[in-house]
Amino acid sequence: MIIRELILKLQELMPDFPAIAILGPRQVGKTTLAQELVKNIDPQSIYLDLESPSDRSKLAEPEQYFDLHEGRLIILDEIQRMPDLFPLLRGAIDQRRRKGLRSCQFLILGSASLDLIRQSSESLAGRIAYEELSGFNVLEVDLVEDHPEKLWLRGGFPDSFLASTDKSSMTWRGNFITTYLERDISQIAQFVPANRLRRLWTMLAHQQGQLINFSKLGSSLDLTSPTVKSYVEMLEDLLLIRSLRPWLVNVGKRLVKTPKVYIRDSGITHALLNLTKLDDLLSHPVVGGSWEGFIIENIISVLPKGTEYGFYRTTAGAELDFVFSLSGKVWAIEIKRTLSPKLSKGFLNAVEDIQASHKYFVYAGKDTFPMGSGTFAIGLIDIMLKLKAS
Structure with a gap:
């Protein structure tokens, strides 16, 4: 267990x-x-x-x-x-x-x-x-072989993560999605069509980590913007998706104020896109957004309750994937699935805008090392341990 x-x-x-x-x-x-x-x-x-x-x-x-x-x-x-x-x-x-x-x-x-x-x-x-209680995080499953990659692919639902094969895990997640759509959601909202909600859920999977556009989604689904917004809010209430709000600071710059939306469990994202194996995922356009959402969910799982967090983006291109305040200090997090992390001008401008005191680049490797400008490259497990010790 x-x-x-x-x-x-x-x-x-x-x-x-x-x-x-x-x-x-x-x-x-x-x-x-x-x-x-x-x-x-x-x-x-x-x-x-x-x-x-x-x-x-x-x-x-x-x-x-x-x-x-x-x-x-x-x-x-x-x-x-x-x-x-x-x-x-x-x-x-x-x-x-x-x-x-x-x-x-x-x-x-x-x-x-x-x-x-x-x-x-x-x-x-x-x-x-x-x-x-969310799905397993990487610290909870650290004794399982290849646990970070396996957890990313299959997600944190226990029956999915612990399935005997990737195929069995995918079958479980497919049944989970169908059950939610055809039974559980209908108990809460009787007049929500399951087929349209599945299409919406799948569209959100394709747009993992992107700014949400209710009008665009509504046009694709032949629904009004308010209706799509209500469906998204329902999925959020069911703890299936997360709306990441902008980190708004008074910096005298034009800030992006539209939320980004993530399907909270990476395995559900991959099931909606029919990505059964790691090779399928690594060659799919969603790989970057999926990895970003996976890292964010794991970090949130170890943050103290009530921690304020969001993302930061200006119309001029300054951007941070994840920002939060801990003990009065602002942490700035860049997230990329790479083994060769490099700081962008947008990141450097953004950390200066928000006066971040802790700056990290969470990448796909395990070592921690300085990158210059007070920023450190760090693996997911190490930053989670650092946050738990803070």
Whole structure:
């Protein structure tokens, strides 16, 4: 079993929060993580899958059910299927608190972020902590042979990454995409046509890491710009894509203000483009955007919660692939899949614009070495370890 780094953070939160929500897309390992987390804390914990009719029936009278199992940790999986539970959870938590039960009583798992956070925050303010579980990152799978390349090709969903062959991994991802389109998304938005959403998702894969143009996408799909925007926002809410916002600073220059969009899991990007093997990927035009998105997702996975990040670009050509602020210092990151990194004029101008104090070029090699102008070439694993130690 691959140990998830998030488990240590959750163990720290459990004594202080009566409810903890773990958010993440389906099949990313939330249930496995939750069961591993409580195995030694409360072996008598209760697991309820709210997509199962039999488990939902147990909550026909939820207040009575919670009273009956007072003192036991209850795991509620796919909580978005029963949002009416949130106000009742508040009453159960407050009642248990009055009896001295202050540590984690409810572990809530959900596959949609914005709606779930809004509904729970309204009812459970001050009683719940949120954490997000993404796919495997390179530090979690470091014992697997050829793990960075394998993780990049297959993505971080456990069943995809751990499949016996690249072909089996591709089959799993294809089924995952179909299930999301034909079942899961229809439960949230009944009037979204699966075929158009697949086309949109595939178009986003082709444009991985590019500035999004809703009008252009709408013209290709015969949809209005607002409709396409709503579909993209839905995919973002389902934690399947990430909109990377511009890093806006007052530098007296004309800045690009349109977001860039990435499919968060590189394996899903490759499945949508039918790229089964590494050779297929390396010869495809998406290789640069795919590598960039892969690096960004891995870096985000080790950044402290609430870190501000984005990209920087001016209309004059100054550009940074990834920028974030950590402990009051601005980090500038250039990303290229190359073994011979070279600094561009656009990068040097951009780091001067934003007054970056940490400057790195993340490349495909492993060694760290200076490139001049205070910039270092660095491999993905090393910059992630450096960020964890910061």
